[in-house]
Amino acid sequence: MANLEILxxxxxxxxxxxxxxIGDSNxxxxxxxxxxxxxxxxxxxxxxxxxxxxxxNVKKSAIATxxxxxxxxNIGLVDPAIAEKFGNSKTQxxxxxxxxxxxxxxxxxYFLQAIAADILSDIQLxxxxxxxINHLSxxxxxxIIAENLKFNLFFDNSQLLKRQxxxxxxxxxxxxxxxxxxxxxxxxxxxxxxxxNILLGVSAxxxxxxxxxxWLDDDHELIISTDSKFKELTDILNDCxxxxxxxxxxxxxxxxxxxxxxxxxxxxxxxxxxxxxxSQHIExxxxxxxxxxxxxxxxxVSSLLILGFxxxxxxxxxxxxxxxxxxxxQEGSAIVPxxxxxxxxxxxxxxxxxxxxxxxxxxxxxLKVWQQAQNKWHQAIILLDSIPNETSxxxxxxxxxxxxxINYKSISQKILIEKKALANLESAQKLAIxxxxxxxxxxxxxxxxxxxxxxxxxxxxxLEAIPETTFISTQAKEMLTIYKNNYxxxxxx
Numbered sequence: 446m447a448n449l450e451i452l453x454x455x456x457x458x459x460x461x462x463x464x465x466x467i468g469d470s471n472x473x474x475x476x477x478x479x480x481x482x483x484x485x486x487x488x489x490x491x492x493x494x495x496x497x498x499x500x501x502n503v504k505k506s507a508i509a510t511x512x513x514x515x516x517x518x519n520i521g522l523v524d525p526a527i528a529e530k531f532g533n534s535k536t537q538x539x540x541x542x543x544x545x546x547x548x549x550x551x552x553x554x555y556f557l558q559a560i561a562a563d564i565l566s567d568i569q570l571x572x573x574x575x576x577x578i579n580h581l582s583x584x585x586x587x588x589i590i591a592e593n594l595k596f597n598l599f600f601d602n603s604q605l606l607k608r609q610x611x612x613x614x615x616x617x618x619x620x621x622x623x624x625x626x627x628x629x630x631x632x633x634x635x636x637x638x639x640x641x642n643i644l645l646g647v648s649a650x651x652x653x654x655x656x657x658x659x660w661l662d663d664d665h666e667l668i669i670s671t672d673s674k675f676k677e678l679t680d681i682l683n684d685c686x687x688x689x690x691x692x693x694x695x696x697x698x699x700x701x702x703x704x705x706x707x708x709x710x711x712x713x714x715x716x717x718x719x720x721x722x723x724s725q726h727i728e729x730x731x732x733x734x735x736x737x738x739x740x741x742x743x744x745x746v747s748s749l750l751i752l753g754f755x756x757x758x759x760x761x762x763x764x765x766x767x768x769x770x771x772x773x774x775q776e777g778s779a780i781v782p783x784x785x786x787x788x789x790x791x792x793x794x795x796x797x798x799x800x801x802x803x804x805x806x807x808x809x810x811x812l813k814v815w816q817q818a819q820n821k822w823h824q825a826i827i828l829l830d831s832i833p834n835e836t837s838x839x840x841x842x843x844x845x846x847x848x849x850x851i852n853y854k855s856i857s858q859k860i861l862i863e864k865k866a867l868a869n870l871e872s873a874q875k876l877a878i879x880x881x882x883x884x885x886x887x888x889x890x891x892x893x894x895x896x897x898x899x900x901x902x903x904x905x906x907x908l909e910a911i912p913e914t915t916f917i918s919t920q921a922k923e924m925l926t927i928y929k930n931n932y933x934x935x936x937x938x
Contacts, residue, residue, distance in 0.1 A: 449493045452486070453543075459483045460530065460550055464670075465557040466657040467644060468578045470571045473561050484554040487547050494540050494547075530660040530668075557658060563641055570641060574648050582652035582672075583630070586623055587688055587695075590616050594699055598706050603717075606710045613703045620692050620699070627692070631685040634678055643667075643678070650681055693847040701840075787836035790828045794842070797825035798849055805856065809916040812863045815856055822853040866915040870924075873904040877928060880904070880935075894938060901932040 462483045465476055530553075564570055581589070593616050598609060626649060633646030647656055647669060656671040666677045676684075801821035804814055829846040832839055880900040883893050905928050911921040 449490070449497060452490045452493065455486070456490070459486055463550055463554050463557065464657050464659050465561060466655060467564070467574060467648060468655045469575060470565060473564060477558060477561055480554050480557055484551050487551050487554075491544055491547050491551075494544050498540055553660065556661070560640070560644075560658065564644075567641065570645065573645055577648040577652055578655060580652045582654040583623060583627060583650055583688060584672075584684075585652070585654070586619070587691060590619050590623070591691075591695055594695060594702065598702065598709060601713070603710055603713045606706050606713070610703055610706050610710070613699045613706070617696060617699050620696055624689065624692050627685050627688055631682060635682060640667075647678075647681065650685075689851065690848045693851060694844040697843050697847055784836050787832045787838050787842075790832055791838045791842055791845075794825040794828040794845065794849070797821045797828070798845070798852075801825070801852070801856075809914060809918070811916050812860065812867060815860045815863055819853065819856045819860060822849055822856060825849050826853060862912060863915055863917075866911045866917055866921070869907040869911050870917050870921055873907040873921075873924065873928070876900045876904040876907070877924075877931075880931070894935060898932065898935045901928055901935060904928050905932060 460483075462479050465480070466472060530550075564574070580586075593612065596609065596612075598606065630646045630650045633649075634643050637643050637646070651671045654672050656669045658667070659670050659675065660668045666679070669676055669678075798821070801818040804810075804818040804821070826846060826849050829842045829849065832842040877900070880897045883897040883900070905925065908921045908925040908928065911918055915921075
């Protein structure tokens, strides 16, 4: 028993080594040996447990769960997302249960070796993984772009303004490229049924940060670690949604900065053009010597003219300031109630957006639910779009508007898919009814049998075209089984 206890104390280190870091192909090959070694030690522990179980005095005994089993040597306290891999130190576990746990760890090791072999046998996959680790993660790229857009415009320097406009344009191009990359990651992880393709999506997401396959939980959800954090695939999908929202906001911010910079640059260029025009109309006066008395008289007259003109200008400017002050006072009194209205609209739009987001959680949903969410997004968009740009919430409203428009477009596409699926289902049901009527009336006719067979075939094609992600997919599959049996029966006849 003493030897067994010693080996059990090593379990945390053994279990921690049962992982596969995806990245450079050479590193993947190097990890296979430690995984094999860990499996061998786990098998040894299982054999010792089997021997102990043969002894009558320990058959019904229990041992305390492995000391510090939930404490990982490298990451400290294990994240709840991966606690299932290590077990629970607050309970006791029988030797039989421990054997079962060890078996699952050994199977996990085999799974990792199989994944490593599949990766290394696919040259294109290896090349793509090697390429991804040379690029920053999506999070890091987004942080850099956001930082690049944090600057003060130089309203008095045309050269600097031009450089800043170029910088904004470059940032926007990078954001649009990042947007496409996020869409690829999201679609690959969500829609792919092939694990290797999913790993490519994760690789594109993580970039230089890299990622490690840590565990498959009870729900068969793959858990990875990246940047010292554990993530399920659904967490990455949620990150993709969040980053898309941030990108939309940064694009709006960049467009706003660019507009201000272009206006400032235009103003500078106009002022510069005026100076050029004025310099072109300077009259060159011949240098004649003027008697001192005449010069003094001219100087006196010009001084009086300047004083008179200056007094008139001061009076004119005073009147202008009075008019502007009155105008601003009137405008301010008119805007005050609009601010309250704008804030109310903003809050109402956010409430509608939250309600819409809550409605579509945990899909699939019936068509009616998607339409309700679509309607709420539409109402929220109308409210945000009506907020005046003079109000304090205008900038936030614009950010939300861009995000809500993306959601509205996405849900609209979902509704089209659901409608198409529903139409397919109804058409298939109609064809089935017609086929059954043919069978009841005159199945003896060869023409009738052929028509019946064609209708079942058409109904089957319609049902098979219904995507698995739709709400009626389960119903369609049940019907499909029946229809195929009917088609087979009529085909035999």
